[in-house]
Amino acid sequence: MTACVMVLVTCKSSTEARGIARAMVTSRLAACANVLPGKIESIYRWRGKVERARETLLLLKTTRGRWPKLRDAIRRAHSYDVPEIVAVPIVAGLDVYLGWIGKSVEGR
Numbered sequence: 001m002t003a004c005v006m007v008l009v010t011c012k013s014s015t016e017a018r019g020i021a022r023a024m025v026t027s028r029l030a031a032c033a034n035v036l037p038g039k040i041e042s043i044y045r046w047r048g049k050v051e052r053a054r055e056t057l058l059l060l061k062t063t064r065g066r067w068p069k070l071r072d073a074i075r076r077a078h079s080y081d082v083p084e085i086v087a088v089p090i091v092a093g094l095d096v097y098l099g100w101i102g103k104s105v106e107g108r
Contacts, residue, residue: 002102003064005087007071010042010055012079017058020077029070030060031104064089066105 007030011017014035021033039054062070067087074085090098 002098004090004093004098004101005062005064005067006090007060007062007067007074008084008086008088009058009060009074009078010040010084011058012053012055014056016079017056020074021058021060023077024060024070024073027073028105028107029066029073030062031101032061034059061090061101062105063102 009017009020011020014037017035021030021035024030025033036057036059040057042053042055044051044053060070060074071085071087075083078085
């Protein structure tokens, strides 16, 4: 089974999320991207205050090996000073799907 991760990224808009998604899939850093429709409400502490914002959630699937390059590319493309870029291991999944992720990011 291919070691895969799901990467969660909050973005200021669906436009930003779609741009990052397309760039990451085009560059083979992610096999697939989902831009969740609508907005999520985020409540967080920033610069000593509790803030609230409407954001768009982006989900990207990649391999554990591609994660560092994906993280760095998202960081460069993102508009936030401190973007949420979190990788969560996929501990189980359909073998052919996880294999497809690996083949998609490696260009095989």
